[in-house]
Amino acid sequence: MKHLIPEFEQMKRRYPEGFEASLVLPCLRRIQEDRGFVAEEDILGVVEYLKVARIQVEEVLSYYTMLRRKPVGRWHLQACRNIACSMRGCDGLVGHLVEKLGIQPGETTADGRFTLSTVECLGSCGTAPVVMVNEAYHEDMDAAKLDQLIEGLR
């Protein structure tokens, strides 16, 4: 994480002084973007850089569902299963993905290409069902579109 410190310094400038602890979450997010997950050395780095207690970094890291301490597959498929997506057939889509990839939600394929997760409402209900692939939303999905998408990712 040391190479990110100049970026963190830049970020810090727009915060009111004396509230460095506010940077715990933004720093962890940036580290995860960079490494794919947050490693032990990153936790120590954040503790040292922000002068916060380790427990505070652990607290944030363990609470927020998007933060992780282990890597995921090259492509992280996150299927929404909240109300609007359920009403537009997301259960079928998740079933389709389970069959196609041979893994259950929460698992990663043996080759490390795909991780499958289910998530709650992504705030895109008008174009349900929605599957997020890494950062990008894929909207109005159906099995055929999913197949095409996955072929493109292999």
Add this chain to the structure above:
Amino acid sequence: MPGRQLLMDFEVTPTSHTLEAYRARGGYATLEKALRTMQPVDVTKEVTASGLLGHGGAAFPVGRKWSVMKPGDDQPHYLCANADEGEPGTFKDRWILEHAPHLLVESMLIASYALDVRHSFVYIRGEFDLPWRRIQGAIDEAYAAGLLGAKLFDTGFMLDIVVYRGAGSYVCGEASGLITSIEGRKPYPRNRPPRLTVRGLYQKPTVINNVETLANVTGIIRDGAEAFRKVGTAKSPGTQLVSISGHIAKPGVYEVEYGYPWARFLDVDCGGLLHGAKLKCVIPGGISTKVLTRAEIEPLMLSHESVNPAGSSLGSGGMIAIAEGTCMVRLLQVLLRFYHHESCGQCTPCRDGMGWMHRIIDRIVAGKGVAEDIDRLYAISEANDGTTICGMGDAAGYATIGILNKYRDEFEHFITHGSSKCDGRLECLA
């Protein structure tokens, strides 16, 4: 169009979100007018006079919140735009962030001037990518143009805006949870009093408003409170962005003038239901608002004074249309799973209650429900009411009671027969 438009009043093009396009529409002229010709208290007075109500869910009068802040009282004040947009069914703030980000920035500048704020935040949900890039892009443009981070129009007023990205958590949308999140902790909501306008972010007076609420401020200051009040109804001035989803033919975000007939909105503006299906019921404003049947909404207008007496509310504008044939037991299962998943775990009635309710509904759907389960769901919902720190505990109970009251027969059928009265379907088939 469902009435007059105040926010969606320009043509969306691939560049309409940029500073150049916004300026061509008259953007940032209102900021200059406010700074040059108005005192901070005048801005708050105008917003109060407009009768603008919060769009985050509770419809709290904006002027009343702002009036608690005392400009010049020698302590820092903060402003946060709530862009967490976590209430299932809601996706309207995303429209503003993607298509009118400078309207939000200008409004935040004007609001910060009124409230004597030097640092403000946009708290945006962690999953949003394009909306984040658009609002961050607009803020970068505003910095480059000298609108942020520099003294403006010889007034000495200057503002920094930080976009704070969440990381997946529904309670971060709750105002005090949001603040705790920005402070770098897990987003435990706080007991009130003290109100956040007295002791909020970093223990200082803080205003938190929804993105859509703030987006209305520029228009109010530009055209005046009186002009704003001419749109909508006397008790619900202005418009509401309705994001509609579910079994509707034309889902999307619509700007609805308050007072517009509800049935007409669904049947005409939204093209009726998918595959010509019949409407069973509607969740009016996010899953935490009580469901209303087709017969109930028939005579109603889309305004607070029309919907509230019917026992529900317009909430966050996240409307969900549900077709006949949809299984309400399975629908409630989706909601309770969500609430259980999102409970922050701080209050016992919510932490344990959500788990109990989730297990009960799972058991019913598995065909193993027992007769007392319905009473248990009622009892847990009622036990949550008013006993938790934030509104989530109550909301889950309201949503549950709303469905149980109107569709009790479906629950009884599921329990006695071990199967759904409606094929267990949530989808609307052709």
